[in-house]
Amino acid sequence: MPSSPVSVPARHGSGLRRVLTWWLVAPLALWALLASLYLDHAPAALRGSLAVLWLALAVVVLWRRACPDGRRWAWLALAAWLVFVAGWLLQQPRQDRDWADDVARLLQPQVSGTQVVLHNVRNFDWRSDHDYSARWETRQYDLDQLRGVDLAMSYWMGPAIAHTLLSFEFADGQRVVLSLEIRKERGESFSALGGFFRQFEKVLVAADERDILRVRTNVRGEDMQLYRLNMPPEAARALFLAYLDQADALRARPAFYNTLTSNCTTVVFELARTLDPGLPLDWRLLLSGYFDRYVYALGGLAPGLDLATLRDRGNVTARARASRDPDRFSERIRQGVPGARAP
Incomplete structure (x- = not known):
C-alpha cells in the first residue's frame, strides 16, 4: 500500500x-x-x-x-x-596558592612622571627547568629613554603555536621583557587543553632577556624568532604603560588564563588595540605561530624586506645556543636581525 x-x-x-x-x-x-x-x-x-x-x-x-x-x-x-x-x-581565580618559583611574585610597577620602577623583575639563572638560581630585582627605567620594541616568538609546539613576548629597549642599554604566562602551581605543568577549562590563572612577568628568552632557547630547546617592531617611541611608550596597567589589574583582581581567548598573543593584540582601535581581528591571532605574518601584513615589522628574509635573519636559535656569555646574550642574538640594535 x-x-x-x-x-x-x-x-x-x-x-x-x-x-x-x-x-x-x-x-x-x-x-x-x-x-x-x-x-x-x-x-x-x-x-x-x-x-x-x-x-x-x-x-x-x-x-x-x-x-x-x-x-x-x-x-x-x-x-x-x-x-x-x-x-x-562560579569558580574564582586565586592569588593564594603554592606557586612555582618562577611565577611566585607579582610584578609591581610604580610610575612617577617619566620614571618607572618595576619591583619583582625576574632574573633567574637557569641550568635546567628544575635547577636554577632564583633572583628577583627592582629596576628603574626612564620613559624618555625608551627607544624601541622587539617581538620574540618562541615555538614550543609546532609551527602553528608560539609563545609571544615583547622586549622593550632603553637608551641606557637596559631591556625588559614583558610576557603574559600561566601562573603554575608548584609541580604543575602546562596543558593546552586544560587551558580551555579554567585550570590556570594568568600572570604578567617582567624579566631580563638572559632569563626569559635564554631559558626557552638554551634550556627548553624551543625555536625562537626575533623581530624589530616598526613602532615610533611614543607608541612604544604607550604600549609599555598599557602592560603596566595590565599588571596592576591582575594584582588587584586575578583572572583565568584561556588557551584561545586570553593568552600571550591575544593580550598583545588587546593592548595594541587600545592604542589603535582599527586593528582588525584575524585568524592568525588564534594560531599564534603565525602572529608575525599578521604583524607584517599591517606594516609592523622592520620595513624594506620581505617576510621570508625577516624570518631567516630573525631566527636567533643557533646564536642563542652558541652564546656562552650570559652578559652578552642580548648582543649575540641580535647579530643580523634587521632593525635591531645591539646593546
Missing part, C-alpha cells in the same frame, strides 16, 4: 529532530566531560565520576529508544548540565 501523504514529512521531521539532538547533546556532553576531567583542585574520584555521569547521560539521551523513559532522562540531563555549568562559572 502506498504511504499516506503525511507519513513522509513525519519521517523527515523525526530524522531532523534526531540530527539536531546529536548536534546539541554531543557537544554539550563532550564539553561537560572535559570540564569535569580538568576541574581544578577537585579530587580525582570526583572528576572521574562526573565524567562517567556525562557519558552515561549522553548515551541515554542519544539512544533514548532503548530507554523506556527517554524524554524524562533528556530533561534530567539538561537540568544536570545547567547546574554543572553554573557551578563551573
